[in-house]
Amino acid sequence: MRIVVLVKPVPDPASAGERLGPDGRLDRASVPAVVNGNDEYVLEAALKLIEAAGEGEITLLSMAPANAPETLRKALAMGAHRGVHVTDPALGGSCAVATARVLAAALGELEFDMVFAGIDSSDGAGGIVPPAIAAHLGLPFLSYAARIEPDMAARTVRVRRISATGYDLLEAPLPVVIAGTQALGEPRYPSLKGIMAARGKEIVTRSLADLGIDPETVGAAAATTVVLDSRMPPPRAATEIVRGTPDDGAARIVDFLAERRII
Amino acid sequence: MGGLWVVAELGPDGGLARISTEVATLVRELAATAGLDAIGIVVAPDPGPAAAELATYLPVVRAITDGAAGVHAWSAVAAGHIAALLATETPDAGEAPDAVFAGAGADGRDLAGAVSALTGLGVLVNATSVVWTDGGPAVEMSVFGGKLLTTSGFTSGRGFVTVRPNVMTAAPATTAGRVEPQATTVSASPPAVKVVDRISEAGAAAPIEEARVIVAGGRGVGGSDGFGIVGELAEALGGAVGATRAAVDSGWIPYSQQIGQTGKIVKPELYLALGISGAIQHKVGMRTSGTIVAVNRDADAPIADFADLFVVGDLFEVGTALLERLRARPG
Numbered sequence: 234m235r236i237v238v239l240v241k242p243v244p245d246p247a248s249a250g251e252r253l254g255p256d257g258r259l260d261r262a263s264v265p266a267v268v269n270g271n272d273e274y275v276l277e278a279a280l281k282l283i284e285a286a287g288e289g290e291i292t293l294l295s296m297a298p299a300n301a302p303e304t305l306r307k308a309l310a311m312g313a314h315r316g317v318h319v320t321d322p323a324l325g326g327s328c329a330v331a332t333a334r335v336l337a338a339a340l341g342e343l344e345f346d347m348v349f350a351g352i353d354s355s356d357g358a359g360g361i362v363p364p365a366i367a368a369h370l371g372l373p374f375l376s377y378a379a380r381i382e383p384d385m386a387a388r389t390v391r392v393r394r395i396s397a398t399g400y401d402l403l404e405a406p407l408p409v410v411i412a413g414t415q416a417l418g419e420p421r422y423p424s425l426k427g428i429m430a431a432r433g434k435e436i437v438t439r440s441l442a443d444l445g446i447d448p449e450t451v452g453a454a455a456a457t458t459v460v461l462d463s464r465m466p467p468p469r470a471a472t473e474i475v476r477g478t479p480d481d482g483a484a485r486i487v488d489f490l491a492e493r494r495i496i
Numbered sequence: 497m498g499g500l501w502v503v504a505e506l507g508p509d510g511g512l513a514r515i516s517t518e519v520a521t522l523v524r525e526l527a528a529t530a531g532l533d534a535i536g537i538v539v540a541p542d543p544g545p546a547a548a549e550l551a552t553y554l555p556v557v558r559a560i561t562d563g564a565a566g567v568h569a570w571s572a573v574a575a576g577h578i579a580a581l582l583a584t585e586t587p588d589a590g591e592a593p594d595a596v597f598a599g600a601g602a603d604g605r606d607l608a609g610a611v612s613a614l615t616g617l618g619v620l621v622n623a624t625s626v627v628w629t630d631g632g633p634a635v636e637m638s639v640f641g642g643k644l645l646t647t648s649g650f651t652s653g654r655g656f657v658t659v660r661p662n663v664m665t666a667a668p669a670t671t672a673g674r675v676e677p678q679a680t681t682v683s684a685s686p687p688a689v690k691v692v693d694r695i696s697e698a699g700a701a702a703p704i705e706e707a708r709v710i711v712a713g714g715r716g717v718g719g720s721d722g723f724g725i726v727g728e729l730a731e732a733l734g735g736a737v738g739a740t741r742a743a744v745d746s747g748w749i750p751y752s753q754q755i756g757q758t759g760k761i762v763k764p765e766l767y768l769a770l771g772i773s774g775a776i777q778h779k780v781g782m783r784t785s786g787t788i789v790a791v792n793r794d795a796d797a798p799i800a801d802f803a804d805l806f807v808v809g810d811l812f813e814v815g816t817a818l819l820e821r822l823r824a825r826p827g
């Protein structure tokens with residue numbers, strides 16, 4: 234079973250320093266990068282699947298700035314086998330349309346049964362890269378996965394897609410692209426052994442030239458969207474703190490909501 | 497005919513999803529400002545009922561009948577039709593829309609991604625407000641977990657916008673529009689994905705993204721039983737029940753109700769947090785709520801820093817007293 238897991242380094246959501254540069258793009262030096270939370274869930278699902286199958290290989294694929302291997306090491310330490318890092322100075326400022334095209338081209342060079350992606354990324358991108366990649370590759374796309382059950386003998390996969398009222402059971406022939414959620418299960422912590430092993434694992438670097446993509450068609454100059462303005466949200470008013478009996482608290486909540494015409 | 501398009505999403509009953517009534521209202525108002533036509537598009541095995549409902553919001557609705565949309569995942573089927581319409585209605589023919597709008601939920605974003613790949617159109621996601629400026633939409637969104645607000649546009653002037661719930665209150669138009677059947681010649685479509693079964697889970701809770709009031713419980717609630725008071729308060733306030741990951745991971749409440757970085761992002765008028773510490777990964781999902789009220793017995797919990805009202809106390813004691821007072825209120 235060969236699974237490619239798409240991993241996006243994102244600014245650490247627990248940090249406070251995200252800034253946009255004058256060009257309206259994230260100033261990546263302003264915050265440390267981590268593996269996108271949802272990508273850890275799909276990686277965990279991939280690890281469990283190959284453990285259950287007793288065979289298989291997981292390749293990480295990331296399109297990211299030159300320092301991404303630091304972030305990828307953590308995912309390798311969880312148990313992925315190797316990484317492919319697409320990086321090129323011309324990629325800076327690429328929009329989601331270009332990102333999907335580049336990742337699809339990189340996937341075109343890899344052999345896989347399934348591609349796993351996170352359902353969305355914590356920096357605010359809206360989860361459109363995975364369906365776009367699937368459409369580029371002409372592969373079935375199964376999203377909002379809460380459970381992934383491949384049948385390698387039949388070469389099909391079933392996915393529980395979370396719906397408004399429960400879930401839809403989807404089925405498609407392999408290969409497929411799947412976007413998964415936290416409902417897949419909590420990711421493992423890398424073991425010391427895993428961390429040591431990750432140091433020796435291979436991360437292959439691919440440039441735009443390697444993928445046969447014209448640099449003019451990606452990056453900020455070719456972006457389909459542009460940030461016109463960015464600002465901090467207005468600060469919240471000071472917190473009113475209530476102590477006293479439970480009923481004092483309840484009474485104050487009712488008054489507070491009535492003052493604001495919420496009730 | 498240029499214009500602004502709304503691609504309708506359908507609810508579990510095959511009717512128009514609530515988000516689409518909001519998007520339609522937004523687009524009708526934008527189109528009026530921009531001097532453009534507002535056009536609805538419905539793709540369904542039986543588009544009639546949803547198209548008729550959409551036509552109460554928009555002057556023209558094009559109904560595309562495709563049986564595949566009933567037995568296959570909707571977004572791939574719809575993407576083929578939308579891409580085909582976009583391709584025939586070229587700018588030269590003066591028919592291309594200036595922007596296509598859908599909801600920012602599961603179906604809307606799957607659709608937007610597929611259409612962008614098929615057509616090369618840019619996508620602006622999770623709009624919290626859209627205004628018309630300089631011949632194109634200026635789309636406000638909240639990024640990096642609500643730490644920053646940005647306004648963006650399309651470099652070509654055209655693109656696909658996904659809109660968050662509650663950006664607008666849905667309001668029908670003064671006169672109902674007309675529904676026209678629409679034929680398409682689909683040339684490229686993402687592969688269909690079979691829906692083998694649709695499972696309704698007992699006790700599926702009200703969707704939190706659309707709720708105007710959310711009462712959320714965290715680890716402090718202590719168990720599934722503890723969510724009883726959370727649910728009762730939600731009912732008394734006419735709201736939905738939310739939760740932290742700690743409560744979801746403990747199996748007290750389904751993942752569909754989780755708010756935060758890897759759950760849902762919500763913006764209700766009122767967010768009442770019970771037994772929630774306010775960890776950053778939770779905060780990013782609810783910090784833009786209108787009013788935040790928290791009950792926590794630890795006066796130093798991080799949520800004290802961003803709640804509007806913070807009651808120091810036991811959530812069960814305060815919650816029970818609050819329920820009594822809410823129920824005793826007239827009306």
Ligand SMILES: Cc1cc2nc3c(=O)[nH]c(=O)nc-3n(C[C@H](O)[C@H](O)[C@H](O)COP(=O)(O)OP(=O)(O)OC[C@H]3O[C@@H](n4cnc5c(N)ncnc54)[C@H](O)[C@@H]3O)c2cc1C
Pocket residue numbers: 270271713714715716717739740741742743754755756757758759760770771772773774775776777778781791792793794797809810811812
């Ligand atoms: C990658 C990643 C993604 C994550 N995504 C999310 C996410 O989407 N959503 C999310 O919520 N979290 C998320 N988390 C987890 C997050 O870091 C916190 O662990 C979680 O939000 C804590 O939930 P909590 O506030 O319920 O629990 P705790 O932090 O344990 O807080 C419980 C609070 O309840 C109070 N309390 C206890 N008993 C009572 C009582 N009887 N009366 C009143 N108060 C009481 C305590 O004082 C305490 O403040 C994520 C973490 C990671 C690493």
Ligand SMILES: Nc1ncnc2c1ncn2[C@@H]1O[C@H](COP(=O)(O)O)[C@@H](O)[C@H]1O
Pocket residue numbers: 238239240241242269271272294295296297332336349350351352353354357358359360361362363
């Ligand atoms: N630059 C990237 N490199 C690798 N994977 C990505 C990249 N961008 C997006 N993805 C994948 O697509 C998912 C959704 O991302 P997004 O569409 O950016 O919200 C992420 O969780 C990743 O799995």
